[in-house]
Every structure is written in C-alpha cells, then in structure tokens.
Amino acid sequence: MTPGGVLPALVLLPLAGAAIVALVPAAVRRWTGGAFAVATSAMAVLLAIALAASGDGAAAELALGGWDAPLGITLRADGVSLVFLLLTAVIGLAVSTVAVASDAMSGGPRFWPLWLGLWAGLNGVFVSGDLFNMFVMLELVTLAAVSLVGLGGRGSAAAALRYLFVGVVGSLLFLLAVALVYAETGVLDLLLAADSMPGGIVLVTVLALTVVGMGAKMALFPLHSWLPVAHPAAPAAVSAALSALVIKAAVFVLWRVWFAVKDDSAAVAVLGIAAGAAGAAAVIWGSVMALRARRLKRIIAYSTVAQVGYFAMVLDLAGDGSGLGDGAGPGWVGGVTLVLAHGLAKAAMFLAAGNLALAYGSDRLDGLRGAVSRMPGTVAALAVAGVSLAGLPPTFGFVAKWQLLVSAIEAEAWWWAAVLALGGLLAFGYTAAMIRATFNAPGEEAPAPQHRTPVALAAVPLVLAIASVVLGVFSSGLIALIGEYTLIGGGA
Amino acid sequence: MNPEAAVDYSIVPLLMLLTSLLPGAIIFFLREDRTRLRTALNLFGALSKVAFVVVLIPPVVAGEKLRASMEWAPGIDIVLTTDAFSLFFVGLSAALWLVTTIYAIGYLGGSPNQSRFFGFFSLCVTATTGIALAGNLLTFLLFFELLTLVTYPLVAHRGTKEALNGARTYLIYTLGGGALVLIGVVWLTVIAGPVEFVSGGAPEVAAAIDEHPVAMTAIGGLLLVGMGVKAAIFPLHGWLPVAMVAPAPVSALLHAVAVVKAGAFGIVRVVHDLFGLEAADRLGLLSVLAAFAGFTIIYGSVRALMQDDLKRRLAYSTVSQLSYVALGAALIAPLATSGALVHIVHQGLMKITLFFCAGLFAEVIGVSKVSGLRGAGRRMPLTSLAFTIGAFGMIGLPPLAGFVSKWPLALGGLDAEAPWVVGVLVVSTLLNAAYFLPVVYALWFTDPDPGADWSGRRSGTRRFEAPHALLWPAVTTAALSVVVGVAAGWGYSPWSLAEFIAEGSYR
Numbered sequence: 001m002t003p004g005g006v007l008p009a010l011v012l013l014p015l016a017g018a019a020i021v022a023l024v025p026a027a028v029r030r031w032t033g034g035a036f037a038v039a040t041s042a043m044a045v046l047l048a049i050a051l052a053a054s055g056d057g058a059a060a061e062l063a064l065g066g067w068d069a070p071l072g073i074t075l076r077a078d079g080v081s082l083v084f085l086l087l088t089a090v091i092g093l094a095v096s097t098v099a100v101a102s103d104a105m106s107g108g109p110r111f112w113p114l115w116l117g118l119w120a121g122l123n124g125v126f127v128s129g130d131l132f133n134m135f136v137m138l139e140l141v142t143l144a145a146v147s148l149v150g151l152g153g154r155g156s157a158a159a160a161l162r163y164l165f166v167g168v169v170g171s172l173l174f175l176l177a178v179a180l181v182y183a184e185t186g187v188l189d190l191l192l193a194a195d196s197m198p199g200g201i202v203l204v205t206v207l208a209l210t211v212v213g214m215g216a217k218m219a220l221f222p223l224h225s226w227l228p229v230a231h232p233a234a235p236a237a238v239s240a241a242l243s244a245l246v247i248k249a250a251v252f253v254l255w256r257v258w259f260a261v262k263d264d265s266a267a268v269a270v271l272g273i274a275a276g277a278a279g280a281a282a283v284i285w286g287s288v289m290a291l292r293a294r295r296l297k298r299i300i301a302y303s304t305v306a307q308v309g310y311f312a313m314v315l316d317l318a319g320d321g322s323g324l325g326d327g328a329g330p331g332w333v334g335g336v337t338l339v340l341a342h343g344l345a346k347a348a349m350f351l352a353a354g355n356l357a358l359a360y361g362s363d364r365l366d367g368l369r370g371a372v373s374r375m376p377g378t379v380a381a382l383a384v385a386g387v388s389l390a391g392l393p394p395t396f397g398f399v400a401k402w403q404l405l406v407s408a409i410e411a412e413a414w415w416w417a418a419v420l421a422l423g424g425l426l427a428f429g430y431t432a433a434m435i436r437a438t439f440n441a442p443g444e445e446a447p448a449p450q451h452r453t454p455v456a457l458a459a460v461p462l463v464l465a466i467a468s469v470v471l472g473v474f475s476s477g478l479i480a481l482i483g484e485y486t487l488i489g490g491g492a
Numbered sequence: 493m494n495p496e497a498a499v500d501y502s503i504v505p506l507l508m509l510l511t512s513l514l515p516g517a518i519i520f521f522l523r524e525d526r527t528r529l530r531t532a533l534n535l536f537g538a539l540s541k542v543a544f545v546v547v548l549i550p551p552v553v554a555g556e557k558l559r560a561s562m563e564w565a566p567g568i569d570i571v572l573t574t575d576a577f578s579l580f581f582v583g584l585s586a587a588l589w590l591v592t593t594i595y596a597i598g599y600l601g602g603s604p605n606q607s608r609f610f611g612f613f614s615l616c617v618t619a620t621t622g623i624a625l626a627g628n629l630l631t632f633l634l635f636f637e638l639l640t641l642v643t644y645p646l647v648a649h650r651g652t653k654e655a656l657n658g659a660r661t662y663l664i665y666t667l668g669g670g671a672l673v674l675i676g677v678v679w680l681t682v683i684a685g686p687v688e689f690v691s692g693g694a695p696e697v698a699a700a701i702d703e704h705p706v707a708m709t710a711i712g713g714l715l716l717v718g719m720g721v722k723a724a725i726f727p728l729h730g731w732l733p734v735a736m737v738a739p740a741p742v743s744a745l746l747h748a749v750a751v752v753k754a755g756a757f758g759i760v761r762v763v764h765d766l767f768g769l770e771a772a773d774r775l776g777l778l779s780v781l782a783a784f785a786g787f788t789i790i791y792g793s794v795r796a797l798m799q800d801d802l803k804r805r806l807a808y809s810t811v812s813q814l815s816y817v818a819l820g821a822a823l824i825a826p827l828a829t830s831g832a833l834v835h836i837v838h839q840g841l842m843k844i845t846l847f848f849c850a851g852l853f854a855e856v857i858g859v860s861k862v863s864g865l866r867g868a869g870r871r872m873p874l875t876s877l878a879f880t881i882g883a884f885g886m887i888g889l890p891p892l893a894g895f896v897s898k899w900p901l902a903l904g905g906l907d908a909e910a911p912w913v914v915g916v917l918v919v920s921t922l923l924n925a926a927y928f929l930p931v932v933y934a935l936w937f938t939d940p941d942p943g944a945d946w947s948g949r950r951s952g953t954r955r956f957e958a959p960h961a962l963l964w965p966a967v968t969t970a971a972l973s974v975v976v977g978v979a980a981g982w983g984y985s986p987w988s989l990a991e992f993i994a995e996g997s998y999r
Contacts, residue, residue, distance in 0.1 A: 373605065387641060392670075393634040399565065405678040417678075421671040428667055432644075432660070442651045473570075476563040 003050040004062035006043055007075040010085065010123040011137075014040045018116035026109040030100050033112035037096035040119055041089035048082055061129070074129030074189055083336055083482060084126045084252055087343045090467075091244045092119055094460050098237045098351055101456035105354050107151030107235035114151075118144035118241065125249045130188040131178045134253055135171065142167035142217070145246045149234040159226075159233035166216050166226045173213030174253070177206045194260040204267040210257045211275050211315075217250035220275075220312050221282030224305045228289070231304065232297035236354020239297060243304045244347040248339055251311045255335070258315055276316035280419045282309030287426030291433065296353040296363035299430050300346070303389060306423060307342050310404070311335065313416060317407045330410065334403030336482045337475075341388055341396040341468065348385040348464035352378045355457040356438075359449035370446025371438035379438050381461035386431025388468040391424040395472040399479065502558040504544070505572035505625050508582065509618055511541045512589075516614025522607045530610055531597055537614060538590040541621070545583040549984060552579050553992060559627065568686045570634065571627030575691070576993045577765070577833075580986075581624035581757050584837045588749045588844055589617045591965040595848055596741035598961025599855065609649055613745070615642040620750045623757065628688045629677045629766070632758065636673060636722075639754055640666040643746065647738040658737040665731035666751075669721030673758075676714030683707060689761055691996030693768020701771050708767075709775045715762045716781060722755025724811045725818060726788040733807040740851025743803060747810045748844035756817040756836060763821050764829070764997045773824060782822035786916045788815035793923035800861050802850045805927060806843070809886065812920060813839045819913065820901050826994050828904020828913075833990035835897035838885070841973040842893055845882035848966035849875050856958045857946040862931055867940035872957045876935040878970035883928035885973050888921050893973040896980045896987055 017036030024032050062075045077085070099106035099115070106115075121144055124137030146167060149160040182188055184203075185196045197203055212223075219227035231239050261268075286306030293299045314335035355378045356371055357363035372379045384395065391401030401420060408416035440446040471478065515537035522530050548558070552574055561571040574582075596613065600606055619642055622635030640663070648659035680687060684700035701708045721728040735746060746752065763772050763781070772778050792812025799805040816839070820832025852875045854860045857868060869876035885892035888899075898917055905913025940946075957963065980987035 376608075392641065392667075393637045398634075398637075401674075402565065402678065405675065406682055409675075409679050409682045417675060421675055425667055425671055428663075432663065436648075436656060436660075439648070439651050439656070473564070474562075476565055479565045 003047060003054050003077070004075070006047040006050055007062045007077060007127050010040070010043050010047065010127055011120050013043055014116045014120040014123065018113045018120065021116060022113040029109045029112050030103075033116060034096055034100045036116055037092055037119070040116075040123070041093050044082075044085040044089035044123075047077060048086060051077070051079075051082060073133055075127045076129035077127045079481065080252075080255075080336060081126045083340065084248060085123060087248070087340050088119065088122050088126070088245055090464075091241065091343055091347045094347055094351065094464055095237045095241050097456055098240075098354075098460050101454040102358070104358055105235060105237045105351075105457065107148070107153075107238060111148070111151060111235070111238070114144050114147045115238075115241070118148065118246070122245055122249055125252060129190060131181060131190055131193065131257075132188045134190075134256075135175055135178055138174070138217075138249060138253060139171055141246060141249050142171060145242060148238040149230050149242070151238065152233045152235050156233040159230045162226050163230040166223070170213040170216035170250070173209045173216070177209035177213065177257075180206050180209070190256065190260055197261065199263045199265055203261065203263055204265070204271065207258065207261065207268060207271055210254060211271060214250040214254035215275070215278070215312070218247045218254070218308050218311065219305055220308055221278050221285055221305065224282065224286070224308070227305055228298060228301045231301040231350075232295070236297070236350055236357065239301075239354070240347040240350035243300070243350060244343040247304065247308060248343065251308075251339065254311075255314070259318070272316045276313045276416070279309035279312030279315075280415070282306060282312065283419055283423040284309075284426070287423060287430065290430040291426065293430075294365050296356060296365065296368075296434060297350070299434060300349050300353055303349075303427065303430060304346060306427065307338075307346070307389065310338055310420075310423070313404075313419070314338075317404060317411070317413070317416060329407060330403040331407030333479060333482050334400050334405075334407060337396070337403060337479065338400035340478075341400045341471075344464050344468050344471075345385040345388040345395075345397060348381050348461040348468070349389075351457070351464070352382040352385070352461040355453055355461065356382075358457070359451050359453050361450045365434070365437035368437045370440035370444075371449070372435070373440065373446040374449055375458060377458040377462045379435065381458070381465040383431065383435050384465035384468060385461070386428065386434065388465075388472070390428035390431060391420070392428065393472065394469060396468045396475065398472055399475045403479075500556060500558050501560070503560055504548070504558045505560045505574055508541060508544050508574075508625065509572070509621055511544065512537045512614045512618040512621060516611050516618060519607055519614060520611035524604070524607060527601075527606075530607065534593045534597065534610055534614070535590075538586070538593050538617075541582075541586040541617075542590055545579060545586050548574055548579055549583070549989075552576055553984075553989070561627070564630065568630055568681065569628070570631050571688060572622070572625040572631065573627035573689075574625060575627075575689070576989065576996070577691070577761070578624045578626075580833065580989055580993060581753070581836065582621055584753070584840050585617060585620045585624065585749045588744075588840055588969070591968055592741050592744050592749065592844065594961055595744070595851070595965040596739075598959050599739065599741050599851060601959075601961075605649070608645065612642050612645045613741075616646060616745060616750055618642075620754060623754045626689075628686060629680065630686065632761065633670075633673055633677050636719075636754060636758065637667075637670045639750060640670055643742075643751055646742045646745070647735050649739055649742065650737065652737070655737045658734045661734045662731045665721050665728065669718040669728070671718075672714045672721075673718030676711045676718060679707070679714070680711050683711070687766065689765035691765050691993070692999045693764070693771055694766055697766055698768065698771055701767070701775065705775065709777065712762065712767060712772065712775055712777045713780075715766075716759060716777065719755045719758035719762065720784070720818075722751055723759055723814050723818060724752055724755070724788075725784050725815055726791050726811070729788070729792070729811045732811055733804055736801075736803045736807050740803075740847060740854065743807075744844045744847040744851075747807070747847060748840040752810060752814050753836060753840065756814055756821075759818050760821045760832065760836075769824050769997055778822045778824070782819055782910070782913075785815040785819035785822060786913070788812065789819065789916055789920045790923070793920050793927065797923060797927045799927075800863055802853065802860055802862050802865070802931075803847070805862060805931075806846050806850060809846075809924075809927070810839075810843060812923075813843065813886065816897065816901060819916070820904065823904050823908040823910060823913065825904040825907035826991075826998055827900040827907055829994035829997055830987070830990045831897050831900035831904055833993055834987050835901070837986040837990075838893035838897045838973065838976060841969050841976065842882045842885040845878055845966055845969040845973060846886070848962070848969065849879040849882065852958050852962055852966060855962065859946070862934070864941075865931060866934045866938040868946075869935040870940070871946060874957060874963060874967055878966045879935065880932050881970040881974060883932050885977070887924045887928055891974075891977045891980075893977045896977050 121140030290302035318331035388395035796808035
C-alpha cells in the first residue's frame with residue numbers, strides 16, 4: 001500500500017465508527033467503540049510502516065478524487081504529522097481502554113460517538129494539506145470536545161458553554177486568516193499559499209490572527225481562563241484526551257502555519273517574541289495557580305496552562321526569524337518532543353487522578369490520605385508523570401527540556417533558559433503537593449477507598465508513565481526521527 | 493593513570509548498576525510480610541556489588557578501563573566507565589551500603605511500609621553508583637537528579653509533619669542545585685560538545701576555555717554551586733540539618749554514602765577531570781571554592797558546638813567535614829588532592845559509625861540529646877566504644893582514619909603556598925575536639941542522671957546490649973576506620989588508591 005492510500009482511512013474510519021456506534025444499542029456500544037479505536041490506532045501504525053517502507057523519509061500525499069491542488073483537496077502527512085498521529089493513537093487507545101473499563105471515567109454510552117468523532121477530527125487536522133480543510137477539521141474537534149465536556153454531569157454545561165464560546169471565536173479568527181490568504185493568493189493549499197504569499201501587512205495580519213485564534217484554542221495566557229474550568233468539569237477520560245490531544249491540534253495548526261511562512265520581517269519577529277513572552281507568562285502563572293489549587297484535576301488543568309506556554313515559546317526558540325531553518329534544530333526537536341512527552345505525562349496524570357477521584361469519591365487533596373499505601377500503582381503513575389512534566393531525568397520530559405535548553409542557550413536567549421529551569425521546579429512543586437496529600441499520618445491506618453475500581457484504571461496510567469521513563473532513556477531513535485523530517489513547507 | 497590505558501567495551505558497568513536496580517524494582521512489588529525474601533534480595537544486591545568492586549580493583553589499578561555507552565540523543569551518549577576514581581567511590585558506597593542495609597533491616601524491623609523503604613533505598617544506591625560510574629557530565633546529571641528524587645521518599649519516610657517539611661526543604665535545595673547543574677551542563681555541551689571526564693582535564697574543555705574564558709568561568713560557577721548544594725557548602729547547607737528527621741539509616745546514607753558524597757565527588761570531578769586544576773585556577777574558580785570551603789569548615793564546627801541534639805550536632809559536623817574534600821580539591825598540591833580523595837572514604841566510615849551509634853542510643857535507651865548520654869558507656873559499652881573511635885577519628889588523632897586525611901591536607905596546603913589552610917585545620921581540629929570530647933567524657937566518666945529511665949523502643953528485648961543487626965554494623969565500621977588508618981601503607985588501602993588517583997591530575 002502506498003503511504004498516501006492510508007490517509008483518508010485515518011479520518012473516515014473513526015468517522016464511520018462514530019456513526020455506527022451512535023446507531024448500535026447502548027449495551028454493545030463500548031465494545032463497538034473499542035473495536036473502532038483499535039482499528040483507528042492501527043491505521044496510524046500502518047502509515048508509519050508504509051512511510052518507513054517508502055524509504056525516502058519524505059511525506060505521504062494524496063489528492064482526493066484525483067483532483068490536484070489548487071482545484072482539489074490534498075491530504076498530506078510528513079514526519080511531524082506522523083508523530084502527532086502516533087501520539088493520538090497511543091493516547092486514544094489508553095483513553096478508550098479506560099472508557100471500556102468504566103462508564104464513570106467516560107461519562108456513559110454517549111461518550112463513544114463523540115469520542116470517535118473527536119478522533120476523526122484530530123487525525124483530519126494532522127493530515128490536512130489545505131487551510132480550509134484544516135479549519136473544518138478543527139471545528140469538528142472543537143464541537144466534539146465541547147460536547148464531551150458536557151458529559152461531566154452537574155455544572156459541566158456551563159463550563160462547556162464557555163469553552164464553546166472561546167473555541168468558536170478562535171475558529172473565526174483563524175477563518176478570517178484563511179480568507180485573507182485566499183484573497184491574497186487565490187489558493188488554499190498550504191504549500192502553494194506559503195510559496196506565493198507576499199510579505200507585508202497582510203501576511204503579518206494572517207500570522208497574528210492565527211496566533212491569537214489558536215492561542216485561544218490552546219489556552220495560551222492570557223486567553224487561558226476557560227481551560228481550568230472546562231478540563232476538570234469533564235469526565236476523567238475526556239480530561240485526559242482534552243489535555244493530551246485536543247490542545248495539540250491547535251498547537252499543530254499554529255506551528256504548521258507559522259513555520260510554513262518564510263518571512264524575516266521585523267513584524268513577524270516581534271510577533272514571535274510576543275507569543276514567546278505570553279508563553280513564558282503562562283509557564284509562571286499556570287504553575288503558580290497549580291501550586292495554589294486544592295483539587296487534583298484543577299492542579300493538572302493549570303499545569304496544562306503552564307505547559308502550553310512552552311509550545312508558544314517554541315515559535316521563538318525554533319525559529320531563526322525566517323521560518324524553520326533546517327527544520328532539525330534543537331528548538332524544533334525539543335518542541336515536538338515536548339508535545340509527545342506532555343501528551344503521555346498529562347494523560348497518565350488525568351487518568352490516575354480520575355482513578356483516585358473515583359475510588360475516594362472526590363479529588364480534593366485533603367480527602368486522599370493513605371492513597372499511597374492503598375493505590376500505590378496509581379500514585380506512582382501520578383508521581384512519575386509529574387517528574388516527566390518537570391523535565392527531570394530519567395524521563396521523556398527531560399529529553400524535551402534538554403533540547404529546548406540547548407536551543408535557548410545556543411541563541412543566547414537567557415530569559416528562555418531561566419523560564420525553562422523555573423517552570424521545571426514549579427512543576428515538581430505541584431506534583432509533590434499532590435503526592436504529599438496521599439500520605440497517611442504516621443501511626444494512622446490508611447483509610448480504605450470507598451469504591452473499588454477496575455484494575456485497568458490503575459494499569460493504563462502506569463503503563464503511560466513507564467513509557468515516559470523508557471522513552472527518556474532510549475530516546476535517540478525517536479529524536480533522530482523528529483530531526484530527520486522537515487515540516488512541510490518549512491525552511492529549506 | 494596511563495593515558496594509553498586499555499579501554500574495554502563491556503557490560504560490567506551496567507551490571508554494577510543492575511545489582512541494586514533489579515532488587516529494588518522487585519522489592520517495590522513485594523508484600524509487606526515477605527521479610528525474608530526482601531532481606532535476601534537486599535543482601536544479594538549489596539554483596540554482588542561489593543564482589544564486583546573487589547574483582548575490578550587490581551585490573552583498574554593496572555590501567556584497564558571498562559566502558560559501556562549508549563546513544564541518548566544524536567551526538568550525546570550515556571557513558572558508564574570504571575576509572576580508578578569511579579571505582580573508588582563505588583567501592584565506598586558498595587561497602588557502606590552493605591552495612592547500612594543490615595542496620596536498616598534491624599532498625600526498621602516490624603515497622604510499616606518496608607517494601608517502599610527498601611525499594612527507594614536500593615534506587616538510592618543505584619543512583620550513587622551511576623554518579624560514580626558516569627563517564628560524562630550528561631550521565632552524571634541523570635543520576636545526580638535521580639538521586640534527589642529517590643532520596644526524597646526516604647527522608648519523608650516517617651510521614652510526620654516534621655519529616656514532610658524536612659523533606660520539602662531538602663527537595664527545594666537539591667532541585668534548585670540540580671537546575672543550576674543542568675544549565676551548566678547544557679551550556680558546556682553547546683560550547684564544547686559532549687565532554688567526557690579525563691583525569692587532568694578534558695582537552696575539549698581546555699580548548700573552550702581559551703576561546704570563551706568568561707562563559708567557561710560562568711559554567712564552572714554554575715556546576716560548582718549546583719554541586720555545592722549537595723556537598724552542603726555554606727551558604728547552601730541549610731537542608732542538611734533539617735533532613736535529620738529521617739530514620740537513622742537514611743541519615744547514615746545521606747551523610748556518609750550518597751547525597752553529600754555525590755556533591756563532593758562531583759566537585760572533584762569538575763575541578764580535576766573536567767576543567768583540570770591549572771585551568772580552574774586560571775579562571776579563579778579554585779580560590780573562590782577554597783575560600784568558601786575554608787569558611788564552611790569553621791562555620792560548621794561552630795554550629796555543631798551549639799547543638800544539644802546529637803544528630804543535629806553530627807549533621808553540622810558533616811557540613812564541616814565535607815568541606816575538607818572541597819578544600820583539598822581546590823589546592824594545587826598532590827598531597828592535598830590525595831587528602832581530599834581519601835577523606836571521601838574516611839569521613840564516610842567515621843560518620844556512618846557515629847550515625848549508627850546515634851541511632852543505637854535513640855533506639856535502645858531512648859536518648860537523642862547529648863545531655864542525656866551521661867554514663868551511657870556502662871549500659872552500652874560497645875556502642876560507646878564505637879562512638880568514641882568515630883569521634884577520635886573525626887578529631888584526627890593518629891593513627892585513626894581522620895588523621896590520614898587531615899595531615900596530608902595540611903602538608904598539601906603548605907605545598908600549595910596556602911598556609912592559611914593549616915590554620916583552618918588547626919582551628920577546626922580544636923573545635924572538633926570541643927564538640928566531640930564532652931560527649932565522650934559524658935559517656936565514660938560521668939554517672940547517669942538519677943532520673944534517667946533509659947527506655948527506648950528496643951530496651952529489654954535482648955541478652956546483649958543492643959540487637960545484633962544494629963550493633964555489629966557500627967562496630968564493623970568503627971573497626972574499619974581504625975584499619976584504614978593503621979594500614980594506610982598497604983597497596984590497596986584507600987590512601988594508596990587516593991594517591992594513585994591524584995597522580996592523574998598532575999600529569
């Protein structure tokens with residue numbers, strides 16, 4: 001099979017799954033949904049194998065219906081798409097496993113059609129070759145994500161509504177950017193548009209709209225306030241998907257557009273620094289708020305606010321003022337690695353927190369005493385994931401932080417290095433606060449949890465956490481892979 | 493060391509890590525009541541690590557070097573090597589791990605959460621071994637940070653508010669230090685590429701110093717400050733007295749084997765095997781280091797004098813003693829270097845003895861204050877004897893271990909034309925005597941207070957003065973600290989090995 005042939009299946013398979021799952025009786029929904037989840041993950045692996053077999057390390061491309069751009073719609077996957085697709089496959093499987101094991105974690109049978117629809121949208125964003133298609137897929141992601149938040153029961157409707165509002169505004173800003181590109185160049189294909197887009201005020205406006213639009217969607221400070229409300233309101237499995245994946249769709253679009261454009265005007269440089277500064281503020285603000293929060297899911301949500309800051313800093317760290325450079329610089333590699341590391345760690349964290357909340361009836365820190373003795377695997381997953389988020393060895397997060405620090409120091413950008421170091425320390429601080437809450441007082445028998453939870457709920461986060469450690473030690477192959485593929489349209 | 497020394501690619505360094513990593517990993521999953529299996533795993537790991545060291549010493553002294561490496565990121569490897577210095581440190585930690593394990597098994601018998609404790613205990617030794625075997629800065633950093641993470645649960649083990657707060661202070665200091673080391677390592681890698689430790693200084697670093705002297709000074713400063721946190725050099729020592737809330741075997745581990753030693757070892761590595769003495773001196777790093785170390789020696793002793801709590805007194809004593817290593821590392825004189833190196837081992841032996849004894853006093857007769865030890869020598873003669881040997885050693889009485897480190901340090905100070913070092917050592921020795929001799933006097937030559945009831949957690953359970961598993965480790969390390977002093981001239985004694993390693997820095 002040619003790599004290109006897999007691309008439509010990545011979107012259509014989960015989309016078909018969403019429709020089918022919605023139609024089957026509720027009793028068999030979770031198994032049908034689980035089967036589609038496995039099949040969708042397999043497609044990403046298939047693409048990876050096909051890309052590796054094609055040998056040239058280049059991108060897969062398919063013009064739908066045989067209509068080439070600029071007339072038709074093109075699907076495209078390069079190494080970066082592949083990395084995001086594989087992350088989605090791994091987290092998707094983890095979330096699906098937990099959802100099969102427990103309705104309380106997923107929010108019930110209504111979870112499945114929405115979740116598969118979300119997955120289709122995510123894959124769609126990652127393989128879109130043109131801007132409008134990207135917008136449509138992003139809308140699908142937003143709508144599915146908002147609906148999933150609504151499954152969180154009491155109080156979640158308000159959070160979902162707020163999320164919807166921000167998500168739609170973000171999309172509209174991006175749509176405006178897309179319209180400007182079309183008006184200026186007459187094409188929507190990303191590569192063609194990037195080649196023919198003249199520099200100047202329109203280009204700067206397009207980039208600014210994208211930064212602000214995607215900034216809203218990925219909860220970049222100061223547009224973040226919806227996230228600490230929406231993510232904790234959702235059922236735990238949904239929170240994991242929202243933090244680990246949905247945020248990444250916006251990050252992906254932002255990076256793709258930003259690094260496709262080759263423009264070294266001062267205005268673009270200023271925009272990059274502004275995004276980076278917002279990111280730095282996000283790292284500090286999110287971490288401090290996480291330190292002050294008293295509930296597990298709220299801490300983790302604020303931690304996402306902080307981590308999103310790093311993704312914005314990548315705009316400046318990976319750039320050389322004119323796009324991507326050779327596409328293999330440590331800033332870029334560090335950014336992509338951080339996406340993976342954060343995805344694994346954050347999913348492990350939310351799933352572990354969900355398991356604890358389910359067992360102890362609440363995710364309040366003061367109600368978790370003794371959990372470290374009663375549910376050691378879950379607490380260990382939480383701890384290891386936190387270590388990875390803090391960027392400490394021997395975890396995957398450290399690999400990402402190392403690369404980002406190298407890029408910051410190479411560029412002699414000391415303020416970024418300071419933010420990276422400080423952010424790591426703060427991240428460890430709120431992790432330690434969570435772990436500390438699970439200790440029982442000396443001499444006191446550890447209180448037993450009120451509910452027993454399925455083994456899978458402890459196993460899945462633990463597996464993700466262990467994966468973070470394994471990838472932290474044996475990372476060279478993956479790093480080389482990320483460095484080897486340049487982003488479509490980037491640099492060169 | 494011979495520059496053309498044979499380098500063999502080998503899995504032995506990896507196996508040395510696994511001797512503690514694997515038992516640790518298994519122990520985590522053991523049920524609490526599997527005491528025998530847990531003990532067997534602990535002892536098996538500790539003994540096999542000692543065996544590795546014993547087998548490796550002769551070939552390494554003969555110039556052979558084993559090496560294992562793996563690519564971690566493009567262009568940067570994780571490297572484990574057994575050069576003489578790394579083996580020196582592994583030897584110390586392996587031997588003391590063995591006795592501490594026995595002590596800990598006795599100490600914690602019957603208390604909850606033992607699997608967790610011994611799991612992290614093994615990881616802690618794994619991290620220390622990794623620090624010792626690290627062949628480059630990246631590998632060093634990996635294990636340096638790992639050590640911080642895995643000792644945290646040990647310090648917090650008791651779970652009291654005090655223990656948790658102490659552990660938090662410990663974490664804030666050491667993670668902060670780790671962040672500085674990280675920035676230093678990354679910066680150095682950006683400037684000079686991945687650098688391996690070479691005795692006498694790495695050539696890439698020498699080249700980088702010529703090109704970027706200012707940046708390299710800053711890097712050296714970052715590395716030394718970051719490691720100075722773990723080595724408890726003033727004003728970065730604040731965590732050490734607070735971490736005293738940990739169980740006695742953990743204190744022993746923190747003070748003698750793992751954490752503070754990792755800092756001291758790292759300082760020696762950076763000064764001698766990364767920058768090289770000459771270059772470090774040219775950049776002005778040595779004089780600053782020597783000044784801080786000298787001040788810390790006096791400061792720690794003065795603070796120790798003021799403590800009534802025995803463990804706190806010992807903790808400040810560690811602050812002071814550790815800086816001997818830093819001071820010796822900062823002097824350009826072979827004798828001083830040898831003295832610094834050998835003090836890593838000697839201080840370990842003596843201080844672990846003292847902490848074992850402090851634990852014994854607390855457990856058996858329930859005394860943790862110096863003022864409560866009056867007449868305890870009658871009740872616990874062997875423990876008191878071990879404590880006395882440790883205390884005399886710390887003061888530096890010949891022929892005990894402490895003398896064999898202080899004497900060459902003083903001579904080295906004269907060689908390096910830094911006579912003030914002798915002054916610091918003399919004052920410190922007087923202060924050592926001032927805070928240790930009253931304890932010894934109280935133990936042997938005073939009568940017990942009439943009101944002393946001397947009931948500890950473990951009183952009245954044995955025919956002997958204390959449980960065997962607690963007493964004999966202390967006696968053993970006390971005896972060892974006599975032996976290494978008396979037999980310092982033997983070919984494989986710590987002193988001979990230290991001299992051998994020090995030669996490498998002056999080539």
